[in-house]
Amino acid sequence: MQHTDIPSRDSILSLATARDPLSVSIYLPTSPLPQESEASRIALRNQVDEAQRQLLAVGADKREVAAITEQIGDFIADRAFWTHLSNSLAIFVTPTSLKTYRLPNRLEAAVEVADRFYVKPLMRAATFPQTAYVLALAQNSVRLLEISADDVPHRITVDGMPENVADGAGLDPIAGRSPVGHQTGGRAGGGNTPAGRVQGAEGQKVRMAEYSRAIVRALRPLFNGLNVPLIIAGAEPLVSIFRSVATYPHLASQTITGNPEEIPDADLAASARLILDEIYAAQLAALRDNFADRHANGRASTDLSDVARAATFGAIETLFVDIDRSIPGRIDSESGAVTVAEEDNAVNYGVVDEILRRALLSGSQIFAVRAEDVPGGGAFAATLRFAA
Known part of the structure; x- marks a missing residue:
């Protein structure tokens, strides 16, 4: 049996807008089978080691790093939790807090360290909740x-x-x-249905x-x-x-x-x-068709600079993001200008994740999907509320 904690849009928005210089996001493939939980706990320890390495590499306070690792260590030691899992586990931790979500979607392992949480993969469960x-x-x-x-x-x-x-x-x-009349003709006493209408197949x-x-x-x-x-x-x-x-x-x-x-x-x-799979597939197909129509009219884009600016100014109507791809870098908070980085480290954050956060804040419709479902085949695509 799977055990899930699918986050609401408000919960995802709360995570996306939280800020802490030492924010660690971990995604871990798991199994609902209790006998396989030990392998997941070992994998998580390895991910914690990687997060610790990234934090220390940028000069983070060792006491705060220790606070993060101790919280996750206590969580790993909670054997009762590890016997009630789903297909993936998302962990969001700072020196003072730890939040987890058990997810039905099979997500790739990831460790992200920045001043904000990495929420893009989390959107997959909210996009297609299987409810x-x-x-x-x-x-x-x-x-x-x-x-x-x-x-x-x-x-x-x-x-x-x-x-x-x-x-x-x-x-x-x-x-x-x-119960209010037994007549066989006319209207049943006190009833609203002619008795003659409730006879045979038609009745x-x-x-x-x-x-x-x-x-x-x-x-x-x-x-x-x-x-x-x-x-x-x-x-x-x-x-x-x-x-x-x-x-x-x-x-x-x-x-x-x-x-x-x-x-x-x-x-x-x-x-x-x-049937839910059919519904979601039809919905995605319709959205891709709509993207093609909008693109022909200048109201859709797969260009990183254009989409980042549109997200900054609240112009995104629908955003598609590939849950498995990350582009390290930064986006200017005022202009939306993008600076892409060569290395994914504790200084940079995922720019597509930041586009998603800004789109969330402006009420955009967001679909976190697999690569083959993103129009244009890139890491993201967006339809716009007005022509660029």
Whole structure:
């Protein structure tokens, strides 16, 4: 089982804006298997040695360096933590603080020392969090699952959720009748649905629509303000009927087909993650197409100087960054002018990371992706809010 701590955008922004002359960022590939934790702890010790070497090379105070290494040493000694890992571990440490995140993405090992934290790889988990809800929808039952990067999905109790079609339609689940009237003609006493409409296949569709609307009403308080995909698991015609009355804007077009009463939660979660991969792939393809259109109109760039200036003046609309590439150097805080360095050391920081930080501050949409998904194939690319 994986254990994850995916940071929010606000958490990433807090890390990106923090400043300390001795800021150490470490990314470590790990394994969720407890028996493999010792190898990860050894690898981290080696990374700490490298961070210490870089700090001492620029004349950092030995007491402050010792404070960093002691904090990480205590963290390494916490054996209970090391039995609850995911696929990567991110560590951010100064002489007075240490923060960690367990991430579902497989990230490359990295050690960065500067006056700020190296957050670009951390954005990968925030870009594609592998989080969704699955609504397992059947005529005789409905359940809501929360899917995350963890292996185990969680069932969510929803207040007011109908138990089945009869419950959602306000019918007696035993007799299939309205509890407020038993007439067979005209209108059922006190009811709003003509009794003649709830007969046969057509009547069953009416009940399924009422059931679907009851589910939508129950889900609305939970989903208000969310932007997490909702994936339906179920069979026709109920799935189509539910889609016809659903109002949630992030309802996935893909469906997990079949009777969800016969599909275990873990299998629903596995199918949902495949659908999430499809959603993200389609989203990236659309963004790359948009980049090409913007580039033709002077509203996109892959030039380092142009993108750095655009980030400085809040002109980036969408930023793509390769999570595995780093360009050492510095960016002027006023003009956005870039100075690229030959060596990655404790004096320089990643200029793409600094572009990302400035884009975060201006509310840009950011996608931390693999190299093949960056338009132009470079370390970064950006669409702009106005023509350069």
